[in-house]
Amino acid sequence: MSDNTLAALPWAPLAAQPGDVRELSESERDALIISATQVDGQWVILSHYGDDTWQLDGFPSNVPASKKRLDFGTVPPAFRAVMKAMLYRYLRRGRRGMNRPKGAVLQGCFLTAKPFLRHLEALKLDHLGAATPLICATYVATCKAHRQTSRSKGKPLSPRGLQCRFSAVEALHELSQYTDDRMPQPPWPETSAMAMAGLTGRGAQSGKTPLIPDDVFCALFERAYQQVERGQQLLDLREALDALAGQRRGQSRRSVIAAKNHHLGARGWEGGLRAFNKALIDLRTACYIFLASTSGCRNHELANVQSGSHHRSQDDEGTVFHWMRSRSDKTDAGIHDWMIPEAAVRTLRLMERWVAPYQARIAAEIVQRRRASPHDPQIVEAHKHRHALFLGVDSKADNQVRTLTNTSWDLNLKTFAKDCGLSWNLASHQFRRKFANYAAHSRFGDLRYLKEHYAHWSLDMTLGYALDDSWGQHLDLELYADIQAELEDIKFGVVDNWLGDEPLAGGFGRTLKQWQREPQNLLIFKDHASMLKSIAESTAIRSNGHAWCTADNDGCVGNTLERTRCGNCNNAVIGPRHAVIYQRLYDDLKGLLHCTDIGEGGRQRVERDLNRCRDVLAQLGMDPEILIA
Numbered sequence: 001m002s003d004n005t006l007a008a009l010p011w012a013p014l015a016a017q018p019g020d021v022r023e024l025s026e027s028e029r030d031a032l033i034i035s036a037t038q039v040d041g042q043w044v045i046l047s048h049y050g051d052d053t054w055q056l057d058g059f060p061s062n063v064p065a066s067k068k069r070l071d072f073g074t075v076p077p078a079f080r081a082v083m084k085a086m087l088y089r090y091l092r093r094g095r096r097g098m099n100r101p102k103g104a105v106l107q108g109c110f111l112t113a114k115p116f117l118r119h120l121e122a123l124k125l126d127h128l129g130a131a132t133p134l135i136c137a138t139y140v141a142t143c144k145a146h147r148q149t150s151r152s153k154g155k156p157l158s159p160r161g162l163q164c165r166f167s168a169v170e171a172l173h174e175l176s177q178y179t180d181d182r183m184p185q186p187p188w189p190e191t192s193a194m195a196m197a198g199l200t201g202r203g204a205q206s207g208k209t210p211l212i213p214d215d216v217f218c219a220l221f222e223r224a225y226q227q228v229e230r231g232q233q234l235l236d237l238r239e240a241l242d243a244l245a246g247q248r249r250g251q252s253r254r255s256v257i258a259a260k261n262h263h264l265g266a267r268g269w270e271g272g273l274r275a276f277n278k279a280l281i282d283l284r285t286a287c288y289i290f291l292a293s294t295s296g297c298r299n300h301e302l303a304n305v306q307s308g309s310h311h312r313s314q315d316d317e318g319t320v321f322h323w324m325r326s327r328s329d330k331t332d333a334g335i336h337d338w339m340i341p342e343a344a345v346r347t348l349r350l351m352e353r354w355v356a357p358y359q360a361r362i363a364a365e366i367v368q369r370r371r372a373s374p375h376d377p378q379i380v381e382a383h384k385h386r387h388a389l390f391l392g393v394d395s396k397a398d399n400q401v402r403t404l405t406n407t408s409w410d411l412n413l414k415t416f417a418k419d420c421g422l423s424w425n426l427a428s429h430q431f432r433r434k435f436a437n438y439a440a441h442s443r444f445g446d447l448r449y450l451k452e453h454y455a456h457w458s459l460d461m462t463l464g465y466a467l468d469d470s471w472g473q474h475l476d477l478e479l480y481a482d483i484q485a486e487l488e489d490i491k492f493g494v495v496d497n498w499l500g501d502e503p504l505a506g507g508f509g510r511t512l513k514q515w516q517r518e519p520q521n522l523l524i525f526k527d528h529a530s531m532l533k534s535i536a537e538s539t540a541i542r543s544n545g546h547a548w549c550t551a552d553n554d555g556c557v558g559n560t561l562e563r564t565r566c567g568n569c570n571n572a573v574i575g576p577r578h579a580v581i582y583q584r585l586y587d588d589l590k591g592l593l594h595c596t597d598i599g600e601g602g603r604q605r606v607e608r609d610l611n612r613c614r615d616v617l618a619q620l621g622m623d624p625e626i627l628i629a
Helices: 026-030 077-093 103-122 133-145 159-176 201-205 214-229 231-247 253-266 272-295 299-303 342-372 377-385 406-419 430-444 459-463 477-498 507-516 528-538 563-568 576-593 599-619
Strands: 033-039 042-048 053-055 069-071 310-314 320-328 334-340 391-394 400-403
Touching: 033 053, 033 377, 042 053, 069 103, 077 103, 077 159, 103 133, 103 159, 133 159, 214 231, 214 272, 214 342, 214 406, 231 253, 231 272, 231 342, 253 272, 272 299, 272 334, 272 342, 272 406, 272 430, 299 320, 299 406, 310 342, 320 342, 334 342, 342 377, 342 391, 342 400, 377 400, 430 477, 477 528, 563 576, 563 599, 576 599
Parallel strands: none
Antiparallel strands: 033 042, 053 069, 310 320, 320 334, 391 400
């Protein structure tokens, strides 16, 4: 069924449903269909207009059931009728210049509009027609003065949070024009929700996903990799415990647990069954971290990964590429393939084994529901999760097995990070940016391949997608844009450091500093940011570890065989971060100078390289006299 139920239902009365409810009687209005689902070929209505709660469709599988409904009992009583009328219009026709909304968008509008309606209620106003621009201005002031009481207790709303609230008021103004209670004017003439939230100009970047620090990421990835490598043994033990429970069927639960604890203790397992069950949950989290880190998938895309998602292709030279197939629900992107290393393939196989008992429970649930009620809508819902890899038990829903929600993942990831001794506020969406950042560094030349953790897989592979007829149409091309954005950020940061107060060595570094000292050169740019952007975009920049190389090709021997050559190269920029490398080279060369078996040619080369290192260190502000042996 389509994400938009109203557009998908096949019977004629639905097509005849009006775009708004202004001309309908109460009985006609309340009988309108809001959502339905198809169970074994038969359509079952989930919600009518007159229901106090509307069931919605069109959500990713990682969204909990509680967030797939609209409870109008939570809306201030004076505005419930008009709120239904507005959301029905939104569901039927969308907004100007936009498509009809998916369930998540409709629910988001519902949630972010309620604070405004409560604001009107607090002002003793009982209709939208009283919401003049002056009243809306008081709402803006109230939102900016608001302090949160939940997770971010005491903090003001973020710029993005403010924008969501203000955008909801703009939506109410537009949608109310198709009701009998219209907002008389736009809420804030001459400006916008984004501008009032501070998300124009410099404030526009304030909502960017935080980048996991390298040390934090390495600690997380190393722990995850270790657990994945031991995963098969853990699942062997789980199967042994399940077999033990089968042998003791009919005995009390306490005796079965005691037998399991004895079995675990006999095999050196400390902490008993409780610790073992936690290890199984940690293994699932470790597999998630590994796949999120090596694929760049979003949380809902990993939630959509199913058994049998691995594919492989081979190029003309016989190189094998591994792919993970899933569905992306972002902007109706559909089926995508992500390149993954061979170690991630093993992780997929491990999760297929880990999840098998949970998938079996969903299959049994479907059978049970069919026997009880062949047209139970929950049969369709269960089928959505039947083959998913990342399943868990929902204790709040009669221990049903369903795909883990984004909220659950964030809790699991925070627990995993805490167990690693880390204080970083880890969240699922941070892995995509970290992947893009590492891929950008790899392309940039900073060689952060993490070979020990990635099983010798180079992140340069992420830029090697083979865009052929069969695979190219399914690639996550938006990931390229994310990598490119990270690459631009890295280059801007490097150029910003170049144009700071610290000294630079290398031919290009010295030239840049001389250019910077001429005021007329700086006057051609309108501001510092424009200068950074211009230099970064017009200069080829990559790292070779001991210098920044601005050559537009990779044929220089200074990048590989003769590294000290960069000191006098017109394409090299050497900064204070590289000083420790040249100091170490200098110290090592001094030791070689006293060797008696290197010959005259060897001694001359050592002296040449010593002088090159001494010159670099002197240009970086270190006293060359201190360095003389």
